[in-house]
Amino acid sequence: MLPRHGITMRAVVFQGPEEPMQIEDIDRPEPDTDGIVVETEACGVCRSDWHAWKGDWDWIGLMMQPGLVFGHEPVGTVVEIGEDVERIREGDRVTNPFNTSDGTCVHCRAGRANICERSVPMGFLDFQQGAYAEEYPVRVADQNAIKVPDGLDSVDVAGLGCRFATAFHGVAHKVDVDPGDWVAVHGCGGVGLSAIHVADALGANVIGVDLNREALDKAEELGAVEVVKADEVKDVPQQVKGFTASSRGVEVSVDALGIAETCRNSVNSLMAGGQHLQIGLTTSEEGGEVSLPVDTMVQDEREFYGSYGMPPHEYDEMFRMIDHGTLDPGRIVTETIPLEEVPEKVAAFGDYDNVGIPVCNEF
Template identity: 75%
Template sequence: MRAVVFQGPEEPMEVEEVDRPDCPPDGVVIETEACGVCRSDWHAWQGDWSWIGMMMTEGLVFGHEPVGVVAETGDEVENFREGDRVTNPFNLADGSCVHCKEGHQNRCERSIPMGFVNFSTGAFAEEYPVRAADTNLIKLPEGVDSVDVAGLGCRFATAFHGVAHRVDVDPGDWVAVHGCGGVGLSAVHTADALGANVIGVDLNQEALDKAEELGADETIKVDDVQDVPQAVKKKTPKSRGAEVSVDALGIAQTCRNSVNSLGKGGQHLQIGLTTSEEEGEVSIPVDNIVTDEREFIGSYGMPAHEYDEIFRMMDHGKIDPGAIVSETISLEEVPGTIASMGDYDTVGIPVCNSF
């Protein structure tokens, strides 16, 4: 089958013929319909994340925001059959650890990040495997578009899980989103759907315009202000600060800006993972966090059972992940699209839907 193959950090990736994946006894092989192109793919291509144990090796097939049709099922699979249209979280759980049994499959002790390890082929390929299918697969509602579902992928799912389930967003709250790329725009859209007043923060005016389309009530162009946290606070009633602030990029500046945008008792939501410059370490104002009783909260992926909530909101017109999709591309265009993400001018979510 054809797949985009990693050649080493920052080396041009190539479309090659590779072996079709084997079907796990408890899993499936899926014929790919679409797959989002994520900034995490760019991080992996750069060779980032060794500090959290992620070692990218030549021969990897990236792609972790998939949708497709079940082509083969293992003997142990009970709830899915060939022909089912499905998607899955990027962090594949095993279904047996204590976190899985408590409904937090995204925290699985034996989680496998598909497309980032050689034994879990990603979806920039004609087919890809999913282990523990009964735990990880989500059957799609009738008539849902494959490109829209790929837009749900890692970015929308992580943002939705974070904004809707990890922090407390009530109608009328002020939510600041620092970084309006794919995951940031997803956070803007989700917070708006929950009734919050949303402030989008970015360097890119086109990204801020898109944030307004997706529900941002206010925007701040970073290079137009001297102090981003103060600019955020001035947008809120009596300049008290945001109830929730999101770092959707993962660099030191956006993390600190987000924490400092909060009012007393506010919650910082960390979605973006760091780059090789930070290597997972960012200094933050600990004493202010203590005296203001702020919270620092992480969000990683989303358990499979929460997809139904998204599908219900889509059906009622409350959210539209497809509105964040910026373009559709072919498999041959994936390497160039990933490499271009280093320019930080991507608006929305590119989706590969031609294999």
């Protein structure tokens, strides 16, 4: 292999909140002693990048600085490894969780590496560059790099990034979804459609809720048995409950958008004893805070769960379901774009009319 150090590469570079991102030539990454460098094959384009571009999330300690390279749903081929890496080799095809972990904290040891005490979100801090670039680094590679099974298409693997993984972890592991249960998903963007697909794979009766008719059509394609166009009904929770036995409500309801209205609608769609799953993160309008019907939640013993990414060990389960044909993340990918179109695509998430998951696969 030719020496790569000192050679530049193309990347999408953050210029500041709501400033147009630019394609720039930057230095290629070098691996830490426990890290790797990966040549990018594909990277999902995510609403979380839009949040970061808008300057959201200072209330959770993330303050994006100009010069960052976003992109946290990657797949690629390893081109360089650090001297302490044992499990990964050059030439391996890998992906990784967006919230990289160190493998040593109390949560990692308990199998909950997605909430590692020293978690580093990829592409939102300068020491863990993202993958809107020709190459990207992965820290603590033996912990975070996930070998991709042979035969999986790169675009499909990028579709497994934070949206699909967070939905899978949440629906399959955080809440209790049994065959025949009713599950409502409020917000049918990339993560919402992923939640619908996973819940359908688990045998649930899924209800999709959104303002966008095209998104609702996609929800039905992915397994939703009922849909609600939220701006055409007076009371979304009551409309959702009306589909269920005796209109008692759904066993599980998911807020996949993260605005106050969808969060409250989700909680209010539940039956007594039901479970709310929060996947969507809030915007600057909510600032991380949403008021909820707490007394009703107490009296009905409605439960509130959050899902943040996915621990590395759950990838094997997801890959098995893909191999068996139970899951097909490629069905949620709706377009592929070159690197030059990433800035415009990220900014367009603010229009709330994107359907499915866009993936960048030309660098």
